[in-house]
Amino acid sequence: MKENKTNKAMILLVTIFAVGILSLPFTARAQSGDPYEPNETPEQAWGPLVSGQVYEAYIWTEDDNNDYYxxxxxVSHTASVxxxxxxxxxxxxxxxxYFKNDRRRLVTYSATAGNVDESVSFTASAGVKYYVRVYQYRGYSNTQPYHLVAEYAKHTGNVAIYLPVVLSSYPPxxxxxLVVAQGNPTVFHPSVTLTLSATVPGGDVVTQMRFSDDKVQWSEWEPFTTTKSYTLSGNTSELxxxxxxxxxxxxxxxxxxxDQVYLSINGSFEDARFSGWQTTENPLPVxxxxxxxxxxxxTTSPASGKHVVLLGDTDYSCDDVPLGYAAIEQNFHVPSVPSKLTFKYIIWSQDAxxxxxxxRFEVYVNGELKFYxxxxxxxxxxxxxxxxxxGDNPRDEQTTGWATGEVDLSAYAGQNVTISFRNYSRYDNWYNTYTYLDHVTIEGNW
Incomplete structure (x- = not known):
């Protein structure tokens, strides 16, 4: 990263989060050597740094490559170092x-060429342990300390700070x-469009934007646009x-x-390989x-997209229908907020x-019959x-098109569940029944 350095002024040295005058009670000073050593590795990191306090420390020798704090x-808030x-x-x-799953993740950095001030600002999440690394790219001094200050506490009153740096008003x-997928509550593919709007007061303009799936690991800053193609993380059906x-x-x-959206993997059955789903032909086909x-x-068009799934066979003879079922199932994560499974279906049957x-057509959650x-x-x-x-079998006053099925999932809030849709041929080999299924998702108030 070093070879891309440029001599550019840092816009911001210190971030002030409260209106008023700021002052520090003292500055931590080294009396002999460096009181924060050894702190060469993350495991030896010195801390915790007190928000707003200035620390004087040294890159003491040529071999002193890193200082970790x-x-x-x-509280979750903007932090600056x-x-x-x-x-x-x-x-x-x-x-x-910060570390996640025992792997070090870079949040941000400042690497301007020369003996100039370095400063970073980022959104810090409550309870996350952040590591500050001072890296010796060139040179050392055991007579002149560098000054380090981290600001991460959210001030709620008028306080005062004295800092040995130039103070400037926080920029506007x-x-x-942010709106995901035009505000639709459900998408069936992880590729979505984000719609963005932003303004800034004081004659300034919005120039950049960045994104995250967890508010910890962020993308690089990029030029601001009003729309952006975005890929939702993960390969499971979840909010x-x-x-x-x-x-x-x-x-x-x-x-x-x-903004939130429920990703129902291939919930409109556009992928002929039924990606995200498991099928069972026992022996009725899927x-x-x-x-x-x-x-x-x-004909009737699909409820969404260009395809549907057919459970069963349209061509069985009236007196030669095999006993068994056709099934398609998937694992879904149920949101912690009240939610329900919804789906569209059409049944054709000679049987009662x-x-x-x-x-009949049946729906199971974790092996338990919930709808038929x-x-x-x-x-x-x-x-x-x-x-x-x-007209013979109206459903919620619906006599044409698709029927809508619902299953309350409140009892499974926050859990992973297996949802199975099945078309059964039972009792004897007389009379055929088959089911069309489409637009499978989980809905809620998000």
Whole structure:
């Protein structure tokens, strides 16, 4: 990273989060040697750094390559770390890390060429242990200390600080908004479009934006645009949150904004390989279809996208229907807020579903039957096909198109569940039943 250094002025040395005059009670000074050594590695990091306190320390020898410190914010807020008073003919850099799954993750860094001040600003999350690394790129001094200060406490009153650096007013702070997937509550593919808006007062303009899936690991700052193509993280069906921040031309950074969407992997069955799903043909088949062939003539379009899934077979003879079922299932993460499973379905049947022992469409959550439906008109013949929904089998006043099924998932809040959709042929080999399924998702107030 060093070879890309440029001699550019740092816009901000110290961030002030409260209106008023600021002052420090004292400056920590080294009496002999460096009182914070050994702190060459993250495991030896000295701390915690007190928010707003100036620390004087040394890169003492040529072999003193790193000084590590740490701090842990108690509230989520913007944090800044500034290093000043770099000795003449020296070049020290500033890096911020945290650890996740035992791996070091870079949050941000400042690596300007020469003995100039280095400063970083980022959104710190409460309870996360952040490591400050002072890196010796060139030179050392055991007579002139560098000065290090971390500001991460959220001030709520008028306080005063004295710092041995130039004070400047905090740049105007942008405000912004983020919308995922045009505000749709559900998407069926991780590739989405973000819609963004942001303004900043005081004659400044918004110039940059960045994004995160967890408010800890952020993308690099990039030029501000009003739309952006974005890929949701992970490959499971769950509620996804996207976070964004905006930065003005004068350096002010917005508070974090966010939006949520439920990602139902291939919930509209556009992938013919049924990615995200597991199918069972026991022995009834599971197939992808482009439309619904209606026995009354014509076709019905998919509820969403260009495809649906067919559970069962449209071509079985009336007196030669194999016993068994066709199933398609997937693991879903149920959000912690109240939510429900929703899906669209159409059933065609020659049989009656007046008893559980007969043909019908069923939905299971973790192996427990939660929903079922089928033809309720007990007037059977090989020439008589009955549809759900229809005039004979209305569902919530729906007599054409798709019926909507729902399953309350409140009892599974915060859990991973397996949801299985099945079309059963039961009792005997007479009379065929099959089900079209589409638009499977989990909905809630997010």
């Amino acid at each position: 740490y701090f842990v914010p108690t 500034t290093m000043t008073n770099v000795p003449t003919d020296c070049d020290f850099d500033l890096y911020i890390y 702070q942008p405000t912004g908004n 996804k949150t996207v976070y964004a921040q905006f930065r003005g031309g004068k350096g002010g950074v917005s508070d974090t904004v966010s 197939e992808q279809q482009g439309s619904i062939q209606e026995h009354s003539g014509g 579903s007046i008893k559980g022992a007969y043909d 439906d089928g033809n309720m008109v007990n007037d059977l013949s090989c020439s008589q096909w009955r549809r759900v929904p229809s």
